[in-house]
Amino acid sequence: MIPSYYEFYNPVKVLAGNKAVDNIPYELSLLSARRPLIVTDQGVVGAGLLQIVINGFAGSDAEVGAVFEDTPPDSSNEVVSDVARLYRENRCDSIVAVGGGSVLDTAKAVNILVTEGGDDLLDYLGADVLKAPLKPLIVVPTTAGTGSEVTSVAVIANPKRQIKMPFTSQYLLPNMAVLDPRMTLTMPPKITAATGVDALTHAVEAYSCKQRNPLSDAYAVAAINLVRENLVKAVKNGKDEKARFGMANASLLAGAAFSNAMVGVVHSMAHATGGVCHVPHGVANAIFLPHGMEYNMSKVADLYAELLLPLAGPEVYLSTPEKNRAVRAVEAVREINRALNAECGMPITLKQAGVAKSKLEAIAATAINDAAHAFNPRELEYADALAIARAAYE
Numbered sequence: 001m002i003p004s005y006y007e008f009y010n011p012v013k014v015l016a017g018n019k020a021v022d023n024i025p026y027e028l029s030l031l032s033a034r035r036p037l038i039v040t041d042q043g044v045v046g047a048g049l050l051q052i053v054i055n056g057f058a059g060s061d062a063e064v065g066a067v068f069e070d071t072p073p074d075s076s077n078e079v080v081s082d083v084a085r086l087y088r089e090n091r092c093d094s095i096v097a098v099g100g101g102s103v104l105d106t107a108k109a110v111n112i113l114v115t116e117g118g119d120d121l122l123d124y125l126g127a128d129v130l131k132a133p134l135k136p137l138i139v140v141p142t143t144a145g146t147g148s149e150v151t152s153v154a155v156i157a158n159p160k161r162q163i164k165m166p167f168t169s170q171y172l173l174p175n176m177a178v179l180d181p182r183m184t185l186t187m188p189p190k191i192t193a194a195t196g197v198d199a200l201t202h203a204v205e206a207y208s209c210k211q212r213n214p215l216s217d218a219y220a221v222a223a224i225n226l227v228r229e230n231l232v233k234a235v236k237n238g239k240d241e242k243a244r245f246g247m248a249n250a251s252l253l254a255g256a257a258f259s260n261a262m263v264g265v266v267h268s269m270a271h272a273t274g275g276v277c278h279v280p281h282g283v284a285n286a287i288f289l290p291h292g293m294e295y296n297m298s299k300v301a302d303l304y305a306e307l308l309l310p311l312a313g314p315e316v317y318l319s320t321p322e323k324n325r326a327v328r329a330v331e332a333v334r335e336i337n338r339a340l341n342a343e344c345g346m347p348i349t350l351k352q353a354g355v356a357k358s359k360l361e362a363i364a365a366t367a368i369n370d371a372a373h374a375f376n377p378r379e380l381e382y383a384d385a386l387a388i389a390r391a392a393y394e
Contacts, residue, residue: 006213009170010256012150016179016249018241021053024096024138025060027176031136033094035065037087039107040098044142045069047186053098053140066090071099075106076157077121077165084113094136097174098183100195101146104139108154108172111137121156121165130169139174142183144234144247145195145282147202147255149177164275177252181245189235189344194282196231196247197340199223199254201285204293204333205264206257207307208300209375216261219253224310226250231336235343264376265367266292269388272366277355283347286337291392293330295384299377301326308332351394360389 015023028034040050050067057064068083087095087110095114097107112124115134124130139149148154154167187195203223206216230246237243269292270284279287293304305325309317311332320328340346347353350360364385367373373380 002214006211008213008215008260010150010173010259012173013176014179014252015176016245018181020178020180021140021183022056024053024140024178025057025062027138028062028094028136031094031175033136034062035090035092036062036094036096036138037065037083037090037092037110038067038096038098039071039083039103039110040067040069041071041100041103042069044099044103049142049183049186050098052182053096065092071103071106073102074157075102075109076159077109078159080106080109080113080121080156081119083110084119087114094138096138096140098140098142100141100143101148104141104146104148105154105156107137107139108174109156109167111135111172112167121167122158124167125165127168129167130171132171134171137174138176138178140178140180140183141248141251143187143191143195144184144244144251145198147199147251147258149174150252150255151259153259179245179248179252181241181248184244184248185239185241187238189238190346192238192247193231193235193340193344193346194280194286195251196227196234196282197286197289197337197346198282199247199251200227200231200333200336201266201270201289202254202258202263203227203250204289204307205266206254206261208296208303208377209262209264210377211375212261216257219257220261221307221310223250223253223257224307226253228311228313228336232339232343235340262375263372264292265295265373265378265380265388267372268367268370268376268380269363269385269392271370271372272363272385273350273355276362276366277353277359279350279353279355283353286340286346287348287350287353287392288388290330290333290337291388293333294391295388296376296378297326297330304329349394350389350392355393357393360386360393363389
């Protein structure tokens with residue numbers, strides 16, 4: 001059913017394909033920029049991926065103004081202020097972010113400060129505080145899951161206040177996302193698995209939440225198909241460029257879907273588990289996805305039935321009676337999880353992820369205060385969240 005009113009917005013230009021990063025200098029020139037700051041982390045540097053990007057500047061009119069190599073896994077406002085200072089001191093005019101979700105979020109936050117001025121991110125906290133375009137930003141994801149390359153959100157930690165600061169604005173969308181299969185070849189199997197299921201969760205929740213629309217649905221279904229076809233292959237053989245490229249596209253498509261349609265209960269449970277027990281976000285999503293689908297079954301069984309086709313393929317879809325397709329879709333998710341667990345040991349229960357049973361109440365209490373379930377098809381109460389956590393424990 002088409003909603004009576006909906007919005008869909010994603011103006012990010014996408015460059016995708018082998019050696020796509022070599023086009024960054026030319027694309028910067030189209031944005032009237034030639035001296036970017038590169039934001040990355042030590043993992044990217046150690047894997048040789050930063051050098052691939054830098055090599056692309058050879059022979060061009062653009063030059064790298066400065067490089068920040070020390071983005072932490074959970075970036076903070078102090079880091080953002082340091083990077084903004086580096087940008088100003090080196091007279092940079094644009095930003096190129098090379099890395100995973102933390103790097104991309106850091107670059108977005110840095111862009112706020114270098115455009116708007118000041119050193120305190122708290123001045124820009126919240127939704128739609130920004131009123132004008134920011135400096136040119138090109139992002140090169142080196143993981144395939146967060147979808148940050150096409151989202152209007154950045155989340156930055158504030159250690160002093162012990163909070164995660166969310167920033168939301170259409171102006172945080174990058175000018176360009178560059179998908180180059182070379183950039184994800186070094187991702188370890190467990191990270192490949194967890195980030196891949198993160199993308200799957202984005203797509204499944206986008207397809208079934210209250211704000212879904214025909215455009216987000218199309219992106220979500222395409223993403224799920226690509227995950228089914230490529231994720232296990234990428235975990236089995238990290239050098240499989242076709243599978244890596246498929247997952248890079250899946251991540252982008254799922255990111256575009258959920259940034260317009262939003263997510264739901266699975267993300268609330270995953271956010272809470274990450275906050276209380278420090279379980280990586282993709283792992284937590286993998287653990288909770290089948291349980292969240294079961295929780296929502298009474299509201300959106302028809303939608304889950306439709307998702308059996310991209311989740312399991314046409315043969316399974318056609319051989320499954322219509323009345324059983326929604327339940328079979330949940331089992332298809334569990335099959336993906338079990339395959340990833342067998343290949344690389346990705347946890348599929350909270351117990352396997354090292355969560356103490358005594359923490360389940362705290363996870364449930366935190367989850368019901370998380371904004372992600374605002375668009376979930378079924379309301380979430382404390383007792384519900386606790387039941388989901390208990391079901392996911394072992």
